[in-house]
Amino acid sequence: MIHYTHPSRILVALDCIIFGFDGEELKLLLIKRNFDPESGKWSLMGGFLNEYEDLEAAAQRILYDLTGLRNNYLEQLQTFGAVKRDPVERTISVVYYALVNIQQQDINAIKAHNAYWINLSEKPDLIFDHNAMVDQALRQLRYKAALHAIGFELMPDKFTIPQLQKVYEAIYNTQLDRRNFSRKIISTELLIDTGDKDTNSVTKKGKLYRLNTEKYQQYLTDYVSFFPELTLS
Amino acid sequence: MIHYTHPSRILVALDCIIFGFDGEELKLLLIKRNFDPESGKWSLMGGFLNEYEDLEAAAQRILYDLTGLRNNYLEQLQTFGAVKRDPVERTISVVYYALVNIQQQDINAIKAHNAYWINLSEKPDLIFDHNAMVDQALRQLRYKAALHAIGFELMPDKFTIPQLQKVYEAIYNTQLDRRNFSRKIISTELLIDTGDKDTNSVTKKGKLYRLNTEKYQQYLTDYVSFFPELTLS
DNA sequence: TCAAAAGTGTTGATATTACACCCATGC
DNA sequence: GCATGGGTGTAATATCAACACTTTTGA
Incomplete structure (x- = not known):
């Protein structure tokens, strides 16, 4: 197979902002990390892009692993690519946000990942640039919801x-x-x-x-x- | 330096949709490729992300190389990451779109890249997934222009x-x-x-x-x- | 003096807001 | 009966769309 001569192949991660609604407040599904790096701190759900995997498929896989949900509203938000955003190694992160019906989730899958629904108003500090990702996801949600009727995605049937x-x-x-x-x-x-x-x-x-x-x-x-x-x- | 154990480091490209306006029609700055792959065909202006370069800086660099312009309206659009989108090697592409004042461009830089301003209505077929990129950029431009006053970015002083x-x-x-x-x-x-x-x-x-x-x-x-x-x- | 493009004014239709009022339920 | 939250009606207001009319310029 032919390759490009350009030397810099870079680790590609995905992170997912998952919005839910419990009838009163807008909530985020966040992970209390029990793995490195930054074990013990809060973060978004994430993972790496595999070599033979479409980007969109990777985002769906990550959401499915955490929540047991498919066919949710899932939209690419933006790619974060500052050199030092991940202290371990140069990694760019393609960020997606999802709107889920909180009652359809797989509670066991969420427990297995040590994930919790947190009120947006009580969001803890997150690792790396995940705070900025959430800020932007909320901005995008407001945008979208102003033009399209996506509020329904957060509702039960x-x-x-x-x-x-x-x-x-x-x-x-x-x-x-x-x-x-x-x-x-x-x-x-x-x-x-x-x-x-x-x-x-x-x-x-x-x-x-x-x-x-x-x-x-x-x-x-x-x-x-x-x-x-x-x-x- | 510590590294992640994940094996798949992937080539990260950037592509740039450059919109201009000549007083009558919306135009795109496109490249008639005189280099491989797909030499002879039309494409967007692009390049690769370097190891020690912020993503945003790479987009600005690519735009500057082609047009001699800095401080333009430049916004990240989306990242395209289908496995087979680039037949040479697995490459994901972070796509930006720019709005430029067509009268401030560096004509020599554009000539050096074999680039031409093409009316959007006369857009030729582009390589890879570049057609889809342009479609989406136009959609985003319509979005943005409906909510913000970015039409000015295309105007002379x-x-x-x-x-x-x-x-x-x-x-x-x-x-x-x-x-x-x-x-x-x-x-x-x-x-x-x-x-x-x-x-x-x-x-x-x-x-x-x-x-x-x-x-x-x-x-x-x-x-x-x-x-x-x-x-x- | 006429055609073409720029600038200003008016009005009916439509959409938005801020209300008042009534209904169903459990205590 | 009464407090609470859900459902429907209406009138004043603001905004929008579709026009007519005037001004400036070059030929």
Whole structure:
């Protein structure tokens, strides 16, 4: 096999920011490291890219190993490549972020990795440049959620509109008007009334909806524009 | 020095999509390759990451080598990492895209690299996965330009509002209403009237503006939201 | 004086906001 | 009955889109 003459072959890692939502707060799945380097400290879930493995497949593998989940929302965020970002050896890290339905996870897999769901507001200091990765992932999540309806990715299969509202309030760390939010969501026609009611609620039981997945596919590719008079193809 | 035991060190390349605007059409700076592999075909400008070089610095180096430009708008797009994307050897490519003021370029540097400005609408077929890279860069440009005022990055130092409008029409491949566009841009207070007039115009000479760079910095970090009632920090 | 491009003004339609009011549930 | 949270309605306001009209310039 022919090779390039360029000498610098570099270790390629992947790191994964995993967002979840427990009904109240936005959460991160973090690892309390019991292995070197930086054993005892907190970090993101990561791994190395194998020689005969597509980059995207490696990200899916890492997410699957930790959570037992496939077919989640998984998007490449950015590649971090400062020379000294990893003190052990020059390593660039391709960072992905995932949105998971926290109720579908494999609890044993998570325990086996010594991983814990931590409220974003209580995030501990992380190793290397993992803090910057989380910062950027949150920024990207806010971006995406402003243009696409990806809040649903964090919801269970059936959910009420007030529950969905809490996701958005958590993402943007703000308060929304219940009545306006409800009307806006219903007008998207992304929700299908299941006919069931939320039995967990203490007071009035809200309607349980599920996502209209076909309509949702459109919302993932379409987007809202800064120039509303534009019609984008 | 300690090393990781993981065996797979991989060649890391960078590729750069360079957008420019000539007053009428959105253009790409492409290379007619006179070197292997794929000599004779068209490609993006690229290079390899060196062992003691930050990723971001490598992207800037590659852009500088080709255009003589520094301090341009340069943003990491995504990393492409399919196993077979480069037939010579397993190589992942970190892709950046740049917006340049076409009048500030170093023509000799461009000639030396056998590079040409090609209208986006006349883009030839490119090697490897470079077509997909361009597609995604255009998508990202449309995204960014919808939320931030980066259209200015493609303009000369002094420009008229109708010229700026042509940039946006080129990015979104659409027509905009002159009067509404003008009012919207002026309301941002991003423009400073230079007092000069556009001497190139054949008919009525338009006002030449320059960018209010302080205000522009805000527009780069702020963004417009899908939920207008949100006040984002 | 006419065509072409630039600049300014107005208005109806639409979307957004900030409310008020009613309903269901458990104590 | 009453506190709590869910569901629906409406009116004032802000924004957007689609226009008409005026100004400047060169031929």
